[in-house]
C-alpha cells in the first residue's frame with residue numbers, strides 16, 4: 001500500500017536491473033508492515049552528480065549506491081562518515097531535509113558480518129589478511145579490517161600501482177604486492193578475500209595457490225554470481241572454511257535499511273533463501 005506518508009528509498013547503479021536490493025528491501029518492508037517503498041534508479045553514466053543533486057531535500061530518504069557510482073557518491077556528498085572516508089567510496093547516500101547529503105559505507109560491515117555468520121571462529125585481529133583487488137570493494141574491506149584490529153593487510157592487485165595508492169592511503173599496516181609475490185604471504189594469512197571481479201559469471205580464474213594457506217585460513221569471495229565461485233570451490237576441496245558474497249550483500253543491506261526506514265530488518269524474513277531463489281537461473 002502506498003499512502004500519503006510512504007518513505008521512498010532505492011538503489012542507484014548502471015546497470016541496476018539485476019540488483020537484488022529491491023527484492024530484499026521490499027520483502028523486509030512488507031514483513032515489517034512498514035510504510036515504505038524501495039525502487040531502482042539507473043542514472044546516466046556521467047550524470048550521477050546531477051542525479052544526486054536532484055534528490056536533495058529529503059523527498060527521497062536515501063539510496064544505496066552500486067557500480068559504477070560509489071566513488072562519485074562520496075564526492076557529491078556534503079558530509080561522509082569516517083568509514084566512507086576511509087574506504088574512499090560510499091554505498092549509501094542519505095538526503096537530509098535541510099538539503100545536505102550524507103555518505104556512508106556499509107560494505108565493510110557487511111563483510112565482517114558475513115564472517116561472523118559463516119566463519120564465526122575467525123577473528124579480524126588474529127593475524128594478517130590477504131585482499132585480492134584494489135577497487136572500491138577492496139578499499140571498504142581494508143578499512144573495516146584495520147578498524148577491527150587486523151595487524152597487517154596485504155593487497156594483491158593486477159595493477160600494482162592501484163594497490164600501492166590504496167596502501168599509501170590506508171597507512172603502514174597495509175602493503176601492496178603483485179600476484180606473483182602472493183605465495184610468500186599466503187602461509188600466514190588468516191583469511192584470503194577476493195575483492196576483484198574475477199569469477200563473476202564464472203569468468204576468469206585467480207592465480208592464487210590456496211593450497212599454501214593454513215588449514216584454518218578462511219577463503220571469502222565477494223562475487224555471488226555464481227554463489228559457489230571457482231575460488232570457493234577450490235577452497236572447499238582443500239577443506240578451508242569459506243564465506244560467500246551473498247552473506248556480505250545481506251550484511252551491507254541490513255544497516256542501510258535501518259538508515260532509510262528507522263527500523264531494523266524484521267527477523268522473520270529468510271532473506272538469504274529469497275535472494276538465492278532470485279539468483280537461481
Ligand code: NAP
Pocket residue numbers: 067107110132133134135136137138157158159162195196197198200204222223224245246248249250252
Ligand atoms: P572495481 O572498483 O571495478 O574493482 C575491480 C577490481 O578487480 C580491480 O582491483 C581490478 O584490478 C580487478 N580485476 C578486474 N579484472 C581482473 C582480472 N582479469 N584479473 C585480476 N584482477 C582483475 O569493482 P568493485 O566495486 O571493487 O567490486 C569488486 C567485486 O566485488 C565485484 O565483483 C562486486 O560485484 C563485488 N562486490 C560485492 C559486494 C557484496 O556485497 N557481495 C559488495 C561490493 C562489491 P585492476 O586494478 O588491475 O583493474
